[in-house]
Each structure stands twice: as structure tokens, then as C-alpha cells.
Amino acid sequence: MSDNTRKVTIKAFRFNAETDYLPYYKQYEMEVGKDELILDLLNKIKWEHDGSFSYRRSCRHGICGACAIKVNGKATLACKQNAMELLDLFDNELVFEPSSKKRVIKDMIIDKKDFWDKHAQVQPYVVADIDSHPEHESKQSIAEFDKFLDSDLCIQCGACHYSCPALEVNPDYLGPAALNAAYRFTVDTRDNAGIERLELTSQPGVGVWDCVKCFECAEACPKEINPIEKITKLHNMQFEQGVAVSNVATRHAEGFVRSIRKHGFLDEADIVVYSEGYLGMYKHLKTAVKMMKAGKIHWQDGVPFIDNMPKIKNLDEVQKLIDISMTNKL
Amino acid sequence: MSQLHYALFTGCTAKQSTPELLSSTLAVADKLGIKITILEEASCCGASHLQDFDEFLAHVLNARNICYAEKLGLTMITICNTCQLNSAMTKHALDTDPELKARVNEKLAEVGLEYKGTSEIKHFLYTLIDEYGLDNIKDKVTVPLSHLNIAPFYGCHNIRPSELHGASNGHENPYNPTSLDELIAALEGHPVDYDHKNKCCGFHVELQANHTSELLTGNALLDAIDNNADMMVTPCPLCHLKMDTYQDDVAKVMNRDVELPVLHMPQMVALALGCTEKEIGLNFHVQKATHLQVEATA
Numbered sequence: 001m002s003d004n005t006r007k008v009t010i011k012a013f014r015f016n017a018e019t020d021y022l023p024y025y026k027q028y029e030m031e032v033g034k035d036e037l038i039l040d041l042l043n044k045i046k047w048e049h050d051g052s053f054s055y056r057r058s059c060r061h062g063i064c065g066a067c068a069i070k071v072n073g074k075a076t077l078a079c080k081q082n083a084m085e086l087l088d089l090f091d092n093e094l095v096f097e098p099s100s101k102k103r104v105i106k107d108m109i110i111d112k113k114d115f116w117d118k119h120a121q122v123q124p125y126v127v128a129d130i131d132s133h134p135e136h137e138s139k140q141s142i143a144e145f146d147k148f149l150d151s152d153l154c155i156q157c158g159a160c161h162y163s164c165p166a167l168e169v170n171p172d173y174l175g176p177a178a179l180n181a182a183y184r185f186t187v188d189t190r191d192n193a194g195i196e197r198l199e200l201t202s203q204p205g206v207g208v209w210d211c212v213k214c215f216e217c218a219e220a221c222p223k224e225i226n227p228i229e230k231i232t233k234l235h236n237m238q239f240e241q242g243v244a245v246s247n248v249a250t251r252h253a254e255g256f257v258r259s260i261r262k263h264g265f266l267d268e269a270d271i272v273v274y275s276e277g278y279l280g281m282y283k284h285l286k287t288a289v290k291m292m293k294a295g296k297i298h299w300q301d302g303v304p305f306i307d308n309m310p311k312i313k314n315l316d317e318v319q320k321l322i323d324i325s326m327t328n329k330l
Numbered sequence: 331m332s333q334l335h336y337a338l339f340t341g342c343t344a345k346q347s348t349p350e351l352l353s354s355t356l357a358v359a360d361k362l363g364i365k366i367t368i369l370e371e372a373s374c375c376g377a378s379h380l381q382d383f384d385e386f387l388a389h390v391l392n393a394r395n396i397c398y399a400e401k402l403g404l405t406m407i408t409i410c411n412t413c414q415l416n417s418a419m420t421k422h423a424l425d426t427d428p429e430l431k432a433r434v435n436e437k438l439a440e441v442g443l444e445y446k447g448t449s450e451i452k453h454f455l456y457t458l459i460d461e462y463g464l465d466n467i468k469d470k471v472t473v474p475l476s477h478l479n480i481a482p483f484y485g486c487h488n489i490r491p492s493e494l495h496g497a498s499n500g501h502e503n504p505y506n507p508t509s510l511d512e513l514i515a516a517l518e519g520h521p522v523d524y525d526h527k528n529k530c531c532g533f534h535v536e537l538q539a540n541h542t543s544e545l546l547t548g549n550a551l552l553d554a555i556d557n558n559a560d561m562m563v564t565p566c567p568l569c570h571l572k573m574d575t576y577q578d579d580v581a582k583v584m585n586r587d588v589e590l591p592v593l594h595m596p597q598m599v600a601l602a603l604g605c606t607e608k609e610i611g612l613n614f615h616v617q618k619a620t621h622l623q624v625e626a627t628a
Contacts, residue, residue, distance in 0.1 A: 235382035236382065295349075296575075313370040322387065
């Protein structure tokens with residue numbers, strides 16, 4: 001074996017939803033060349049080992065998004081990913097799995113219905129009244145185009161969507177791909193549905209406030225779009241455009257300013273009271289008692305923490321910076 | 331080795347609900363001869379929530395914190411994954427976007443500060459491993475943790491996005507992180523291998539999406555328990571708060587018994603270095619953990 005090839009053991013997830021009782025892993029040994037892609041290895045399994053092995057492939061250029069799978073848990077666009085790089089990362093043993101094991105139809109092929117349904121909800125297209133006989137193009141300046149950032153590069157492969165832990169446990173959440181699309185069309189100056197999208201993506205349980213901030217989507221995206229960056233922008237836009245309504249999530253975000261202005265630090269007890277409101281606090285009484293017993297909440301004059309907080313040095317600087325830098329309000 | 335000296339950004343949690351994190355960090359540094367200067371001027375990093383409200387303001391406040399480390403000419407170390415990520419995101423944004431840096435510096439000038447970009451930002455975990463060295467830590471172990479199966483819980487913000495962290499987390503592979511495992515092994519403990527070690531604890535949606543939060547916590551804790559963990563260890567106080575404080579709530583949601591002591595990374599090191607009960611502060615835990623010190627020193 002030359003330096004340009006390496007021996008690899010591949011464990012591939014196998015399951016046929018129509019005939020199999022349980023999924024299983026099948027092992028394949030092969031040599032891998034330095035220029036081979038994960039797609040080449042998928043092809044080798046099918047062409048040289050087992051013709052029944054199933055996966056999606058189409059463009060081979062990283063633009064159709066069909067061949068997204070997981071390799072050792074890492075979201076991978078098979079036609080873009082060099083195999084040697086992953087061998088370096090995972091020590092010569094690769095585990096091929098579908099993007100979402102819950103949604104398998106056969107082997108690497110999954111049912112992406114939930115992905116497309118979420119996508120459709122955000123109106124992922126320019127909503128505009130268009131003259132049926134236009135006399136000129138609807139032009140975009142460089143500055144207008146720059147607003148999209150890289151959100152327009154999405155190929156709908158589902159890598160981020162099926163890496164998102166919030167979606168795994170909350171089927172109503174739109175998820176990073178749909179939210180990226182919502183951002184893409186909301187900042188488009190030709191579009192008229194921005195407010196609608198911001199209202200949808202501000203809904204509790206559905207929109208941006210259910211993002212758990214794990215950065216799995218940023219890690220997963222083969223087009224390096226960084227969906228969570230767009231989710232943060234959508235959060236900000238809800239305040240900028242007056243769409244944000246006062247609720248536990250928005251007060252939690254805005255409440256940080258209130259605490260930082262007072263103490264420099266976040267007041268951990270106050271932020272919960274402020275976000276939930278006094279009526280909402282009953283949910284947290286049990287937790288508060290537990291924390292108090294463990295010495296995590298400090299009391300002074302019968303009041304937890306309030307005005308008994310440590311303060312940072314040079315707090316006046318922070319207060320001034322808030323006054324001159326803050327632009328958003330709730 | 332010349333003496334290591336760092337500027338410590340404590341974050342809010344170590345000053346309030348997890349005093350044991352600060353005391354054990356200082357105790358470990360003291361035992362290892364690492365000099366620490368606490369940045370008493372530093373404000374909250376925004377914890378990603380201020381960023382949701384006003385991203386520019388968050389950059390200004392984080393840049394101000396970094397300015398104080400720059401003034402000392404020191405690397406800024408963090409003991410919270412979320413402080414680490416939010417500070418590093420500001421540093422990255424300012425170092426790569428001259429226009430943003432100018433806008434931020436225009437504000438900082440009003441309070442007599444200037445962000446230059448001269449200080450590195452690193453989590454204490456990675457300074458221990460990359461700069462102090464695991465072999466040197468090994469030499470200082472007086473109470474080996476050989477009787478313990480320890481589940482490492484890495485916490486999202488130390489390992490993702492990997493491109494942003496780069497050299498500052500030793501190019502940790504976010505899909506197969508190893509630093510905490512290696513640290514556990516250096517203290518002669520047994521690292522537990524389990525799927526959820528690099529997953530999310532759900533802390534950041536604790537208030538507004540409580541069910542999501544509890545399922546994520548439950549999945550991670552139960553995965554560690556099912557793989558025979560005696561305890562869990564994490565470098566992030568927010569993961570710690572979530573995993574330690576809510577075990578009885580999680581037990582109800584998951585319909586399973588959930589009982590697992592969760593230690594801060596410096597507490598685990600302090601245990602192996604023979605620090606005092608007061609320094610380690612296991613009494614500040616909601617889930618009983620004090621027996622770990624009794625067993626370790628027995």
C-alpha cells in the first residue's frame with residue numbers, strides 16, 4: 001500500500017423499513033485513495049460489495065444536497081467530503097449512518113417530509129407584486145445583496161436540520177434550515193413578507209426562541225452558512241422592527257441589559273423574576289428552595305440577592321457604554 | 331517552565347450560584363503555581379441572550395472586558411464555556427471586520443479604552459492541558475481518582491464552532507472531543523465513553539422552552555448513568571447548574587431515577603490534588619456530592 005492509499009473499515013447502517021425488524025451495521029473493508037470522496041466509498045460499497053445498499057446521489061458537485069449523511073456522527077455531504085480527512089479525524093474507522101435514524105426508509109435514505117414542511121412554512125421565496133410586463137429587471141445593488149450574507153448558499157441538504165437537538169425533541173420548532181431561509185427572504189429588499197416571517201419566527205415553541213444555542217448547525221453546514229448567526233440576526237430584527245412582544249423569552253434577552261446596567265454582572269435571581277413576572281415565579285419556587293438549601297442563593301434582610309449583588313469595578317463605564325451603544329428596545 | 335500568569339474572567343455564575351467553581355479554580359491554580367489576576371472590571375458576556383437583543387451592544391461590552399486583559403498584557407482565561415464563546419466571537423468579529431472594530435472603538439473611546447486584539451482568550455481547561463501540560467498535572471496528583479468512573483460532559487460552547495475555536499481549544503474534534511477524557515485519565519480516573527458527551531444540556535432555553543431543556547438534560551444524564559458513571563464532570567457552570575439542579579424534575583419527565591453528582595472541571599482536579607473541602611465546595615451542590623471527597627481521601 002503506498003502513502004497515497006489507506007485501509008479503512010466502514011460500518012454502514014443497514015435497514016429496510018419494509019422488511020427489517022431492526023436496523024444493523026454491516027462491515028466493509030476497502031482501500032481508500034487520497035483523492036477519494038465519501039461518495040466514492042458509498043459507490044464502492046454498492047458496486048463492489050453489496051448492490052442492495054441504498055443512498056441518494058445526484059449532482060456530485062455539492063449543489064443538489066441529496067447525498068447528506070452522517071459519518072461518525074458528523075454531518076457530511078458525501079460528494080464534497082474528502083475521505084482521508086475523515087480518516088485523520090476518526091482513526092481509520094468510519095461509521096456511515098443516515099442523517100436521521102428515526103426517518104429511515106432504506107439504509108442512508110430518509111424521509112425528509114418534515115424538512116420540506118418546515119421550509120414551506122417560512123415562504124422561502126420572494127413575495128412581491130410583479131408587473132406582468134416589466135420594462136426593466138428588479139435589480140439588487142451590491143450592498144443589498146451583501147445583506148443576505150451567505151444565507152443564499154443553502155442547498156437544502158438537511159445537514160443542519162438533522163443535527164439540531166431542539167428539533168429532535170420539539171417537532172414544532174422550525175429548525176436552522178427553515179430559519180436561515182426566513183432570514184434570506186426577509187432581508188431581501190424586493191420582498192414584502194418580512195413582517196409575516198418575523199411574526200412566525202417569533203412564536204414560542206416554533207421560532208427562534210426555541211433555539212438551544214448548541215452551534216450544531218454551524219458545525220454541520222457543508223456550505224459554511226452558519227445558520228445560528230442568521231437566527232441571532234432574526235432575534236435582533238424582531239426588536240428592531242417592533243415585532244417582539246413582551247414574553248418570558250424576550251424579557252429574558254432584554255433583562256440582561258437591566259442587570260448589567262445595575263451590577264455589571266447578570267443578577268441570576270432577578271433575571272428569572274423579571275423574565276417570568278411575579279405570577280410566573282411559582283414554577284420556580286421549588287428550584288429556588290433547592291438552590292437556597294445548597295447555598296446557591298444568598299439573602300440579605302429577607303430579600304434574595306436584590307441589591308446584595310456583587311458589583312464590577314468601573315461600573316460607570318459599562319453604564320455609559322450601554323447608554324451610547326444600545327439601539328434596540330422591547 | 332516560567333510561571334504561567336493569566337487574567338481570569340470569572341463570569342457571573344462563579345460570583346453567585348457556583349462559588350465552588352471560583353474557589354476550586356483558585357485552589358488548583360495555587361497548587362500548580364499558576365498566577366491568576368482576576369479581572370474585577372469585567373462585565374457579563376451576555377450569555378448569548380444579550381446578543382439576541384442587541385448584538386452590537388454585546389460586542390461593545392465584550393470588547394471592553396478584553397481591553398482589561400490587554401492592558402495587563404495577559405491571556406484572558408475563562409471558566410465558563412459560554413463566556414469563552416461569546417468573548418471569542420467578539421474577538422473574532424473585531425479582528426476580521428475593521429469597520430466593526432472602528433465602530434466599537436469609537437464607543438470604547440468614550441470611556442478611555444481601546445480594543446487592540448492583542449490578548450488571546452482561552453478556557454482554563456485548555457490552558458491546563460496545552461500550557462501547563464497533563465504530565466505535569468499527573469506529577470502533582472496526591473489523591474488518585476482510580477476508584478471513579480467519570481463521564482466527561484464537554485458543553486457546546488467549548489467545542490463548537492470548531493473553526494472559531496481553532497488553536498485556542500487545541501483543535502478539539504467536536505464530534506470526538508478528547509481533552510476532558512485525557513484530563514480524567516491523568517488524574518487516574520476512568521473516563522466513561524457515551525454518546526451524549528458532546529451534546530447540548532438545554533440550559534439556554536430553561537425558561538422559555540422548559541420541556542425541550544429537560545429532555546436534553548435527561549438524555550445526557552441517563553446516557554452517562556447507563557454507562558456506569560459514578561459522577562459527571564463539566565468545564566461549564568451553566569451545564570453544571572442545569573445538570574446538578576434539575577435532576578428531580580428530569581426524573582419525573584424521563585420517568586427514571588436520575589441521581590448523578592456533577593462536578594466542575596476544577597473541582598475534579600482539586601480533588602485529585604488534595605485541596606481542602608472548603609476549596610472544593612462540594613457542599614454547594616444540589617445533588618449530593620460530598621461523599622466523593624470522603625471516598626477519595628479514604
